[in-house]
Structure formats: structure tokens, C-alpha cells
Amino acid sequence: MAQKVNPDLLHQHWVHSHEEDTPDRRVYRPASYDFPLSRGRTSFELKPDGGLVESGIGPTDRKQKVEGRWKLEGDDRLALYTHDQAKPSQVLKIASADADRLVVETGQA
Helix, strand or coil, rough: CCCCCCHHHHCCCCEEEEEHHHEEEEEEEECCCCCCCCCCCCCECCCCCEEEEEEEECCCCCCCEEEEEEECCCCEEEEEEEEECCCCEEEEEEEEEEECCEEECCCCC
């Protein structure tokens, strides 16, 4: 049975902490976390009003931002909608979430 995720814990800017990944889990930390140097990191900000800002590394190594919306589906699925799409661009199955660490499964959600 899935553990219910507190949506209030998700309201922040999450940055991929690839150093902590395992073969079946991806780890995100708050933007304020003291990350080791890295060439670039992907991230997403989950706003309390349901707004989403995804940041990635563009083709010229500059950050690219995409806006959209997010919602928690069921107890443990984070659906990310970019632009005005009707279907989510990504659905992340949350394995665990607390104020300083978000872990998602890398398999099919």
C-alpha cells in the first residue's frame, strides 16, 4: 500500500542530486542544499498554488525554464504538466518525501 505524501512538503524548489541516485531511485534536494560542483542539474519548483517551473540544461549549456502546473494524484504520484497540456509530461512515483529529501522511483509510474 502506498504511503500518503503530505503535499505541503512538496512546495519548494527541488534539484536533482544525481550523486545520491540508485539504479531504481532518483533523489532531489531543496535548492538551498549544499551540492557538490556539477556541470548542470535539472530541477523543478512546485508552488503552493499548483504552479510548476521546470529547469533543465539547454543545447547551449544554458538553463532552460518551462512553466506549467502540478498535482498530486492518488497518495503518491506527482503529475507534472508543462505548458497547457491535458496529459502530464511526467508522472513521478514518490518513494519518500520529507522537508529535505524527495525520492522518486525510476521505473514506470
